[in-house]
Amino acid sequence: MKILVCISNVPDTTSKITFSADNRSFNQTGIQYIINPYDEIALARALDLAEGGKGTVTVISVGEASIDPTIRKALAAGADDAVRIDAAPKDARFVAKQIAHYAKDQGYDLILTGRESIDYNGAQVAAILGELLALPSISIAKKIDLTDNTLTVEREIEGGKEVLSLPTPAVIGTAEGVAIAKIPNMRGIMSARTKPLTVLAAEEISSLSEIIAYETPAPRGKVTLVDPGNVSQLVDLLHTQAKVI
Amino acid sequence: MSLLVYVENTDGKFKKSAFEVVSYAKAIAALTNNTVTALSIGHVAAEELTKLQKYGAEKIISADSNQLSNFINRAYAHIIADVAKQQGAQVIILSNSFSGKGLAPRVATKLDAALADGAISLPEIQGDNWTLTKSAFSAKAFAKLSLQAPIKVISLNPNAFEVQENEVSAQLETYESQIPAADLGVLIKEVVRATDKVSLPEAEIVVSAGRGLKGPENWGMIEELADVLGAATACSKPVSDADWRPHSEHVGQTGIVVSPNLYIAIGISGAIQHLAGVSSSKTIVVINKDPEAPFFKVADYGIVGDAFEIVPQLITALKAYKGQ
Numbered sequence A: 001m002k003i004l005v006c007i008s009n010v011p012d013t014t015s016k017i018t019f020s021a022d023n024r025s026f027n028q029t030g031i032q033y034i035i036n037p038y039d040e041i042a043l044a045r046a047l048d049l050a051e052g053g054k055g056t057v058t059v060i061s062v063g064e065a066s067i068d069p070t071i072r073k074a075l076a077a078g079a080d081d082a083v084r085i086d087a088a089p090k091d092a093r094f095v096a097k098q099i100a101h102y103a104k105d106q107g108y109d110l111i112l113t114g115r116e117s118i119d120y121n122g123a124q125v126a127a128i129l130g131e132l133l134a135l136p137s138i139s140i141a142k143k144i145d146l147t148d149n150t151l152t153v154e155r156e157i158e159g160g161k162e163v164l165s166l167p168t169p170a171v172i173g174t175a176e177g178v179a180i181a182k183i184p185n186m187r188g189i190m191s192a193r194t195k196p197l198t199v200l201a202a203e204e205i206s207s208l209s210e211i212i213a214y215e216t217p218a219p220r221g222k223v224t225l226v227d228p229g230n231v232s233q234l235v236d237l238l239h240t241q242a243k244v245i
Numbered sequence B: 001m002s003l004l005v006y007v008e009n010t011d012g013k014f015k016k017s018a019f020e021v022v023s024y025a026k027a028i029a030a031l032t033n034n035t036v037t038a039l040s041i042g043h044v045a046a047e048e049l050t051k052l053q054k055y056g057a058e059k060i061i062s063a064d065s066n067q068l069s070n071f072i073n074r075a076y077a078h079i080i081a082d083v084a085k086q087q088g089a090q091v092i093i094l095s096n097s098f099s100g101k102g103l104a105p106r107v108a109t110k111l112d113a114a115l116a117d118g119a120i121s122l123p124e125i126q127g128d129n130w131t132l133t134k135s136a137f138s139a140k141a142f143a144k145l146s147l148q149a150p151i152k153v154i155s156l157n158p159n160a161f162e163v164q165e166n167e168v169s170a171q172l173e174t175y176e177s178q179i180p181a182a183d184l185g186v187l188i189k190e191v192v193r194a195t196d197k198v199s200l201p202e203a204e205i206v207v208s209a210g211r212g213l214k215g216p217e218n219w220g221m222i223e224e225l226a227d228v229l230g231a232a233t234a235c236s237k238p239v240s241d242a243d244w245r246p247h248s249e250h251v252g253q254t255g256i257v258v259s260p261n262l263y264i265a266i267g268i269s270g271a272i273q274h275l276a277g278v279s280s281s282k283t284i285v286v287i288n289k290d291p292e293a294p295f296f297k298v299a300d301y302g303i304v305g306d307a308f309e310i311v312p313q314l315i316t317a318l319k320a321y322k323g324q
């Protein structure tokens, strides 16, 4: 069984997000980069499914050479090899098209992505890949099991879940519940240095959309503290001042 | 030209998000001199379908067959794109719900359309170039996204646009066509839905609790408070990691991003990753025994005190208020 895991290089979750003076680009100085947390879940599940010689796990990412340390982290966690498509990722459609172009004749049984990246929050890659590769896709999975060539997947829905059964090959976006991220051990870190990382040239793809500016949320006013001995005052304020109840 | 809106139903009843997307489409139609066509997929009775007239749908198309009784994103995306072509729709609008997230990218890919994923504003329109606001960096920032293709797909975040009445009279049509077999290759084995609970992404009020609650056995008062308010319950990440609560309740940068009218945080410190997911709430109330808890810095109202004393009093005060 061949599994492909799509990973994205994102700012660490503790990052304070600021923008250039013209508000057109994200300030990268001092930012630590990590594997997108949802992609770590996808990778962990892929490694479990492939464990004991049942399959191979390839990670793929679209990005410039600066993301190699993030890709090496995925190799250290246990992926067998890696592919980097050499281009600055413009948007989700660009990334998905590059990955689809690579994956279309590689015979992957399962393609996993995180449900969304924590920077642009598109939640698009799994579904676009499904469409481009003519495969079924599930965008937000909470559980993935595989027996023979049949996947059983729990999908998140408002107020509950759906259990789905589908044949491989398929594309699935993973959320919490699917697996717990694996922390690389020393041996993994050592072996990651020599695992194959293939760099491929990117396809030419024109954009249909563009982020033209960023804004940071307006700061909130000062908190109004209510005396713990007078809780009903909070109810009054929520009714008369905030008008939310 | 018309705008096409896909409206989601649950067991034959439209969700609140259905009325939101129709209201939103109607507002765009007013800006662009267009009409609104709504598309419903699955079994929805005529009486329910006609409810969409109230929010401005001038044409209502229903695609109803046994094959479509459950959501299969490929089949649904096929129908939406097909109807968009039939109707000559240049703009397709749907909700950025859990199902919508699996649909919008497929529809956009089929139509070679530009996609606004999770719009929270009406578009600013300059000819073919539409600019919309969406949240980015898990609600730590906003991005202005410009859509530059003639065909546009907009997925609208739940709770981002208020339902607006705009009564028109609509004609009802049915959609009939063969769905390609490959698009139906997913089998739904089971649907589990808590019908008595308010769904978190759509909730107007959210009652959320953190590690300060000490253990799962103490969630009774949180559920009671949510009940009194008609609210959904939520939690911080360590709480769902410890299995005190299900993962579906975890809000934050790596969980669900919510934007209710009222978010009540109880025994949650306010870590940056948690705040990312709740900062677009209209009003935030924080109950925490530590006056230095970072959450107070982004709160509108706060009570410094022990949750085990404050929450029961709040329940009593709310019951008194509701009883008036």
Ligand SMILES: Cc1cc2nc3c(=O)[nH]c(=O)nc-3n(C[C@H](O)[C@H](O)[C@H](O)COP(=O)(O)OP(=O)(O)OC[C@H]3O[C@@H](n4cnc5c(N)ncnc54)[C@H](O)[C@@H]3O)c2cc1C
Binding pocket: A013, A037, B209, B210, B211, B212, B213, B235, B236, B237, B238, B239, B250, B251, B252, B253, B254, B255, B266, B267, B268, B269, B270, B271, B272, B273, B274, B277, B287, B288, B289, B290, B293, B305, B306, B307, B308
């Ligand atoms: C990669 C990554 C991603 C993350 N993503 C998320 C995310 O999406 N969402 C998220 O929530 N967290 C996330 N976290 C975790 C986050 O950093 C915090 O650890 C977490 O939010 C803290 O949860 P808490 O506030 O419930 O617990 P704590 O930080 O332990 O805070 C408990 C609070 O309860 C108060 N308290 C204690 N007892 C009482 C009482 N009797 N009455 C009133 N108050 C009381 C305390 O004063 C304290 O402020 C992430 C972390 C990482 C590293």
